[in-house]
Amino acid sequence: MNKIHAERTAKLFTPGPVNIPNRVRVASSFVNYHHRSDEFSNILVNMLDRLKPLFGTTQQILPIHTTGRGALEGVYNNILTPKDKVICVCNGSFGEMAAKTLERNDIPYVKAFNSWEKEVDTAQLEQLIIEEKATAITAVHNDTSNGIVNPISVIGQLAGKHDLLFIVDTVSGLGCMPFKFDEWGVDAAVTASQKGLMSPAGISFAAISNKAMEVCENRVPRGFYIDLKNIKKNLDNRNQTPGTTPVNLILAVNEAVNMIDEEGLQNVFERHHALSQATKEALVALGFELFPKDCGLRSDSLTVCNIPSGIDINRVLLHLDEKYRIKISRGLGDYASSTLRIAHMGYCYVEDMLECIVTLEATLFDLGYIKTIGEGLSSFLRKYNQVI
Secondary structure (H helix, E strand, O other), rough: OHHHHHHOOOOOOOOOOOOOOOOHHHOOOOOOOOOHHHHHHHHHHHHHHHEEEEEEEOOEEEEEOOOOHHHHHHHHHOOOOOOOOEEOOOOOOOOHHHHHHHHOOOOOOOEEEOOOOOOOOHHHHHHHHHOOOOOOOEEOOEOOOEEEEEOOOHHHHHHHHHHOEEEEOOOOOOOOOOOOOOOOOEEEEEOOOOOOOOOOOOEEEEEEEEEHHHHHHHHOOOOOOOOOOHHHHHHHHOOOOOOOOOHHHHHHHHHHHHHHHHHHHHHHHHHHHHHHHHHHHHHOOOOOEEEEOOOEEEEEOOEEEOHHHHHOOOOOOOOHHHOOOOOOEOOHHOOOEEEEEEOOOOOOOOOHHHHHHHHHHHHHHHOOOOOOHHHHHHHHHHHHHOOO
């Protein structure tokens, strides 16, 4: 028997990719649509239209044939130029990634809020905008390196006040927490398929404001593979995308959006919030400390916590995977050995998180880090029933 069929697959509580629903997996297997057929175009356009409420916008949603990182780089290169001065909110790994991307593409930038343990100080941010004579700003809605949710609405107000282009990475936030593109004054927002959209990795989606699209249309050169003007033109004129559309990924996301519509978007948000609150309560009960220590708005997509002294995170992760077939994640960067990350995003329900918490608690017991079991589970259930 082939090894891939002989082994149980692990259940994912990692910050992406997430577990894929059977419905989505089956839908993605119907690949015998030609990407230039009217039948497939109808599916594509309908799915893009139904993504608008997730973005909180009336703008057209553009599909981009790449992962989130590639889509963000494409958006930066379509909207920004070497004549711009960009403030990058860098209070997390993916905020820092924006700065690295701009540097590689010769777009001037200034890093702001470099600590992963600090929230954005909007007064300092406004002062920096003025001092640097900035023309644009980038920020991450929900950074999975530290679980901080940035104040996108307030940053959007500053961007509007100072006439800045505002570009937001919501790869891990969209579909898990409310996002209000129009209301918050965002000019470009990017998400990807493998997190809140419960689908395989490989395709992204972007909302672009009229202001940003006008800038893009006058941006020469824009690059060839990711050309937002060309993507929009093909959708407007032919209900198609440039190049060969990844049909299976579109079908997957389409079915995931069907599931979101059936549950109701507000119910999806409430589910994520309840799971988040209960998971955080359980981890604290097990002796973990939430990371960062001082944080006003923590992620509903994942929980990040400090690892108690004396616990070998490598042993925990290995035991959890090998014995219980559960995968969670260590931290990133300088916090790789000191923090733990557990996702509860996308295709994740109370029974899934109960399994995660129980097996984590069992692992800690198996390895001798705790003497009794049940405190994490009972804390999870108490909090979940209070919140839901």
